[in-house]
Amino acid sequence: MAAPCVSCGRALSARLSLTVRASLARRPGHWKPSAVDWQMGAGSQLLKLIHTTAVTTKKNVPASRHEVYTEDFIKKQIEEFNIGKRHLANMMGEDPETFTQEDIDRAIAYLFPSGLFEKRARPIMKHPDQIFPKQRAIQWGKDGRPFHFLFYTGKPSYYSLMHEGYGKVLQLEKHKGPLPVKTQHRDLIGSRWLIKEELEEMLVENLSDQDYMQFIRLLEKLSTLQCGPAEEEFVQRFRRGVAIQSKKQLIEPVQYDERGMAFSTSEGRRKSATAKAVVYEHGSGEISVNGMGYLHYFPVLQDREQLMFPFHFLDRLGKHDVTCTVCGGGRSAQAGAIRLAVAKALCSFITEDEVEWMRQAGLLTSDPRVRERKKPGQEGARRKFTWKKR
Amino acid sequence: ASTGAMLKGIPRLFFRVHKLDPGCSFHVSSQASQSIVHLENQVPVEHPRAISRTSESDPAKHGEQHEGQHYSIPLQDLKMVFPHGLPPRFVMQVKTFGEACLMIRKPALELLHYLKNTNFAHPAVRYLLYGEKGTGKTLTLCHAIHFCAKHDWMILHIPDAHLWVKNCQELLPSTYNKQRFDQPLEASTWLKNFRTTNERFLSKIKVQEKYVWNKRESTEKGSPLGEVIEQGITRVRNATDAVGIVLKELKRQSSMGMFHLLVAVDGVNALWGRTTLKREDKSLIAPEELALVHNLRKMVKNDWEGFDDLDPFLPILISNYNPKEFESSFQYYLENSWLQHEKAPTEEGKKELLFLSNSNPGQLERLCACL
Numbered sequence: 200m201a202a203p204c205v206s207c208g209r210a211l212s213a214r215l216s217l218t219v220r221a222s223l224a225r226r227p228g229h230w231k232p233s234a235v236d237w238q239m240g241a242g243s244q245l246l247k248l249i250h251t252t253a254v255t256t257k258k259n260v261p262a263s264r265h266e267v268y269t270e271d272f273i274k275k276q277i278e279e280f281n282i283g284k285r286h287l288a289n290m291m292g293e294d295p296e297t298f299t300q301e302d303i304d305r306a307i308a309y310l311f312p313s314g315l316f317e318k319r320a321r322p323i324m325k326h327p328d329q330i331f332p333k334q335r336a337i338q339w340g341k342d343g344r345p346f347h348f349l350f351y352t353g354k355p356s357y358y359s360l361m362h363e364g365y366g367k368v369l370q371l372e373k374h375k376g377p378l379p380v381k382t383q384h385r386d387l388i389g390s391r392w393l394i395k396e397e398l399e400e401m402l403v404e405n406l407s408d409q410d411y412m413q414f415i416r417l418l419e420k421l422s423t424l425q426c427g428p429a430e431e432e433f434v435q436r437f438r439r440g441v442a443i444q445s446k447k448q449l450i451e452p453v454q455y456d457e458r459g460m461a462f463s464t465s466e467g468r469r470k471s472a473t474a475k476a477v478v479y480e481h482g483s484g485e486i487s488v489n490g491m492g493y494l495h496y497f498p499v500l501q502d503r504e505q506l507m508f509p510f511h512f513l514d515r516l517g518k519h520d521v522t523c524t525v526c527g528g529g530r531s532a533q534a535g536a537i538r539l540a541v542a543k544a545l546c547s548f549i550t551e552d553e554v555e556w557m558r559q560a561g562l563l564t565s566d567p568r569v570r571e572r573k574k575p576g577q578e579g580a581r582r583k584f585t586w587k588k589r
Numbered sequence: 590a591s592t593g594a595m596l597k598g599i600p601r602l603f604f605r606v607h608k609l610d611p612g613c614s615f616h617v618s619s620q621a622s623q624s625i626v627h628l629e630n631q632v633p634v635e636h637p638r639a640i641s642r643t644s645e646s647d648p649a650k651h652g653e654q655h656e657g658q659h660y661s662i663p664l665q666d667l668k669m670v671f672p673h674g675l676p677p678r679f680v681m682q683v684k685t686f687g688e689a690c691l692m693i694r695k696p697a698l699e700l701l702h703y704l705k706n707t708n709f710a711h712p713a714v715r716y717l718l719y720g721e722k723g724t725g726k727t728l729t730l731c732h733a734i735h736f737c738a739k740h741d742w743m744i745l746h747i748p749d750a751h752l753w754v755k756n757c758q759e760l761l762p763s764t765y766n767k768q769r770f771d772q773p774l775e776a777s778t779w780l781k782n783f784r785t786t787n788e789r790f791l792s793k794i795k796v797q798e799k800y801v802w803n804k805r806e807s808t809e810k811g812s813p814l815g816e817v818i819e820q821g822i823t824r825v826r827n828a829t830d831a832v833g834i835v836l837k838e839l840k841r842q843s844s845m846g847m848f849h850l851l852v853a854v855d856g857v858n859a860l861w862g863r864t865t866l867k868r869e870d871k872s873l874i875a876p877e878e879l880a881l882v883h884n885l886r887k888m889v890k891n892d893w894e895g896f897d898d899l900d901p902f903l904p905i906l907i908s909n910y911n912p913k914e915f916e917s918s919f920q921y922y923l924e925n926s927w928l929q930h931e932k933a934p935t936e937e938g939k940k941e942l943l944f945l946s947n948s949n950p951g952q953l954e955r956l957c958a959c960l
Contacts, residue, residue, distance in 0.1 A: 484944060494952065500945065503944075507941065510944070511937075511944075516941065516943070517943070
């Protein structure tokens with residue numbers, strides 16, 4: 200099932216009709232004989248986009264039952280996509296040669312604004328490889344003889360990977376002797392192994408958990424041995440980088456007012472309260488909220504404790520002056536909003552380590568909880584009406 | 590008119606305690622033509638616990654060097670001078686700690702200074718203690734009252750005027766004046782407490798008129814004031830009138846100079862604000878229609894409407910603790926083992942308390958109560 204795919208201009212109707220034809224041509228449970236071409240694959244090349252059984256067991260893709268995408272069809276889709284991309288670039292007034300996928304996304308969002316909340320339901324235009332699920336090529340030749348030597352295992356790509364990996368291990372052990380300790384670990388930090396779903400997607404095959412565990416064990420064994428660049432590259436294919444969270448934290452610049460005092464501003468939100476806080480670097484610990492003292496504005500101890508939290512955490516209780524304005528929400532939401540704003544503003548005066556500690560303490564995360572909507576047929580968001588037996 | 594009359598006589602001193610809402614209460618203290626004897630200023634002996642305590646228990650001797658320190662009031666004095674005057678939380682604290690310690694603060698020192706140096710040739714001075722909630726107005730007032738009690742002044746202390754204008758269970762139409770209402774309960778309580786405080790004066794002051802209570806009872810002219818008070822206490826129905834009589838007599842006789850009178854009203858805004866009392870037909874009663882309030886207003890100053898109407902009126906602002914006072918209070922709580930939290934005695938604990946209470950004495954007290 201193709202995701203909603205947009206092309207521009209005259210290609211639209213053609214593409215749509217193709218999709219219709221493709222779905223009409225479906226036959227459940229069949230491997231369509233080679234109406235198209237065979238591709239004699241080299242030993243390790245497995246994926247030819249010829250047709251037949253689609254292999255999608257991903258959760259989020261609806262059960263596409265035996266979609267048939269002929270290779271021609273896919274090729275034509277790719278051509279149409281490229282032409283469409285150039286048309287889109289022309290329409291947006293940009294250079295067709297350097298029109299990237301992000302530009303396409305932006306252009307589509309601009310031309311077809313959608314109010315739908317679910318991002319995957321909005322119009323997209325992507326390369327057909329990303330839209331049509333990868334399908335396995337036909338795996339045997341005209342005489343019925345399979346191409347791959349491990350075809351009869353049922354999961355040829357997986358087992359061939361294992362075979363390759365183990366071969367490398369044996370080779371290394373033969374050369375070096377068993378298990379010298381690996382000296383460099385740098386490539387392992389900041390990256391993670393593929394998860395099972397990603398591996399399945401890569402191999403276009405269904406795997407079981409045990410298969411996956413075996414594979415990871417093999418890779419780890421391989422990585423512990425000292426190996427040359429070819430093996431490194433083999434292992435790196437199965438690692439994905441993990442971004443470090445704290446680098447994403449935005450630090451406000453410090454500003455100076457007319458008297459030369461350093462201060463920084465930032466905003467914070469919680470539920471439906473918004474707050475703007477101005478934190479002065481040198482002060483005596485006075486906090487003024489909407490022009491009133493904070494003792495007056497927050498008579499409840501709990502709110503004042505919330506205000507105190509960022510300062511107390513950084514041990515700077517009497518050292519900063521704060522002026523803030525807040526509106527919306529209730530008393531607790533306003534306190535939370537001010538706390539977030541103050542924490543963000545304080546980031547400009549402290550070291551990076553302290554910023555990281557604050558982030559881990561949860562002071563810099565905006566609280567995503569909002570009031571849940573009331574549903575029909577229930578009394579509140581969760582509470583049901585009283586159940587009566589009759 | 591009444592202003593002029595009052596001021597013509599011996600000058601009186603007024604004090605009031607006032608919350609930030611409009612309205613005022615004031616003390617009237619009349620003084621004899623004799624000046625107050627100034628006690629000699631001895632050099633006070635510093636107790637080793639230098640910051641938070643002082644051993645000087647006579648308010649007259651409190652000077653600036655004692656600022657921020659606590660002095661203790663002996664418990665018998667407490668019962669006599671303040672039968673009803675202290676705020677309830679403070680009473681609980683006294684009961685817990687076993688001692689009554691008041692902090693000596695700058696506004697109190699200022700007030701005492703004025704009291705000591707009153708010039709009796711001038712008309713009476715009114716002092717208004719005002720400030721935000723929880724800053725210590727009532728306790729400052731109590732400090733002044735203690736001082737006056739030590740110096741043998743007569744004390745007319747209304748602990749909380751708000752109690753007279755709201756939550757009254759019984760309202761009787763006044764026997765004296767049909768349009769007003771009586772509050773027997775409050776009046777009788779107050780009379781009892783007044784008697785406790787001023788025992789020694791009651792026999793000395795004589796009433797100057799004959800008062801007829803009902804067909805069978807009356808008070809002759811020249812009988813001591815104590816009798817009026819007894820009458821009020823025993824016959825609860827006439828309590829309010831008894832109060833009125835007491836106030837009138839004191840007002841009149843203070844000019845004669847036999848005693849010093851200090852009138853202290855806490856929450857004086859209530860005299861001019863609204864009441865929450867309703868008649869049977871659910872219409873609101875104005876403060877004037879309560880006999881107690883009426884008499885009290887006459888006592889203080891009838892046509893006082895706001896701060897503009899001036900006259901010897903000295904506002905004294907009471908603010909939050911300054912750092913020294915905060916430190917002293919903190920030490921006091923520590924010494925009495927009131928702060929049981931393990932982090933409380935540390936510097937950080939102190940900073941936290943400072944932040945959370947914003948140096949407001951009332952807030953600090955409430956905070957420490959949970960620790």
